[in-house]
Amino acid sequence: MWGRPNVGKSTLLNALLGRKHVIVSHRPQTTRHRITGVLNDPDEAYQIVFLDTPGIHAPQHKLGEALVKSAKGALQDIECLIFVGDATDVPHDDDIRAIQLLQKASAPVFLALNKIDATSETHRAEFEKLRAFDATFEISAQRGDGLEELKRAIIERMPEGEAYFPPDMLGDRPPEFHLSELIREQTLLQLREEVPHAVAVTIEQMEPRPRGVLYVEAFIIVERSGQKQIVIGEGASRLKEIGSKARVEMETFLGRKVFLDLRVKVRDKWRESDSWIRRLGYQES
Numbered sequence: 001m002w003g004r005p006n007v008g009k010s011t012l013l014n015a016l017l018g019r020k021h022v023i024v025s026h027r028p029q030t031t032r033h034r035i036t037g038v039l040n041d042p043d044e045a046y047q048i049v050f051l052d053t054p055g056i057h058a059p060q061h062k063l064g065e066a067l068v069k070s071a072k073g074a075l076q077d078i079e080c081l082i083f084v085g086d087a088t089d090v091p092h093d094d095d096i097r098a099i100q101l102l103q104k105a106s107a108p109v110f111l112a113l114n115k116i117d118a119t120s121e122t123h124r125a126e127f128e129k130l131r132a133f134d135a136t137f138e139i140s141a142q143r144g145d146g147l148e149e150l151k152r153a154i155i156e157r158m159p160e161g162e163a164y165f166p167p168d169m170l171g172d173r174p175p176e177f178h179l180s181e182l183i184r185e186q187t188l189l190q191l192r193e194e195v196p197h198a199v200a201v202t203i204e205q206m207e208p209r210p211r212g213v214l215y216v217e218a219f220i221i222v223e224r225s226g227q228k229q230i231v232i233g234e235g236a237s238r239l240k241e242i243g244s245k246a247r248v249e250m251e252t253f254l255g256r257k258v259f260l261d262l263r264v265k266v267r268d269k270w271r272e273s274d275s276w277i278r279r280l281g282y283q284e285s
Contacts, residue, residue, distance in 0.1 A: 002071070002102070003084040004094030005029045005055030008114040012084060012141035013037055013052045016151060020253075021171060022052050023185035027196055029055055030188060032067055032282055034074050036172040038165045046155055047163040051078070056098035063271040063282060070284040078107050080157045082150075087113040087122040087138065091130060099130045108134040108157055112150060117143045175254065176203040177281075182249040183218055183262065186242045187231065195230050198223040198271065200280045209259065216250070217261045221270060221280070228264045239264065 001009035005028035013035075014020050021037045023030060037050045053074045054067035075081075081102070085095060102109060111133040113122050117140040128136060135153055139146035165172075180201040188196045205217040220242075222228050232239045243262040250258045270276040277283050 001050070001052045001082050001084055002074075003055065003098050004092060005057055007055070007084045007086045008141045009055070009084045010052055012082070012112065012114060012139070012147075013050055015141045015144065015147055016050065019170075023181045023188075025185060025188040025196075027188045029057070029064075029067065029197065030185075031055065032063075032070075033173075033177075034070050034284060038170055040163075040167050042167065044155075046158065047165065047167075048154060048158060049164050055094070056101065057094045058097070061271045062274060063277055066277050066282045066284075070282070072101060073284060075101070075105060079159060080154055081105060081107050081109045082112050082154075083109055083133070084112045084114050085123075085127045087116045087124075088119040090123050090126050095127075096130065102131065110134055110150070110153060111136040112146075113138045114141050116140050116145060176206065178253055179203055179206075179216060179250050180218065182253065183220065183242070183246040183260075185249070186246040187220060190238060190242050190245075191230065195222070195227050198227055199231070200270065200282075202280065211257070213257045213259050214254065215259045215261065218263075220262065220264045221267050222264060223267065223269055223271065225266055228266050231264050 001013055003009055010022045010024045010031050013022055017037045017039050022035050031052055031054050035052045039048045039050065051074045053071040056068060056071055057064065059065040059068055111127055113124060113127060116122055116138045122138055124136060137146050137150045139150060180203050184199060184201045187199045200221040202219050202221065203216060204219060207215045209215045220231055222231060239262060243260050247258050247260045267276055
């Protein structure tokens, strides 16, 4: 999935996979990693390996630079690329920036105009002027419109070969990664203004406890003490809300009970720190 932030790339990936595999929110730059999602269909004997990527944008800090670099790395060894555009609006500068990075792409490039459920005018002509696409699909990742046609076109472009992953493997990230993302998703949904963009999450410990409960110790990382107070909230009310909702998502993901021990730490200007960007896993080749 390729395109600027907040066009619905992650929602589209989840819809094509038929499950919640990556987090989503209305916040730009929700996706910070290249995330693999595997779709197996034993009846039709195919496996598709999808890659969700961070949105292409003009970086404002070192973290942003790392995210764009990570997205660029996804252009290697691909068989088909889905450029996702927002059908409700004309192309933005970041759309153009994302298209320019595809100048040397040898794989077929499909245009998926998303959010057609929210508009009567798709701006298809404006997007198709950006480059010659191999095919255009008007879709709604939220409602499901056009997804079967898009999936069929992807399958037709896939070369024959051995499966990359075992049939029971859904992706290439460990459970700790997905649990940290589910916590970060709740911070994005519960917080306002600039604070969500300054948030990262680390899983410090996972330990089985009696009666099938999994103990998870996690830290929400912010950049300033003022942000810490916002995340915690009056009487720790907001932190409890984030933790409660994240725990439900984690239990659904794991299929077992979770005890979530959630705390907040300040790491001054971590988005401008190469060492913290590496430590938090945002620097990918």
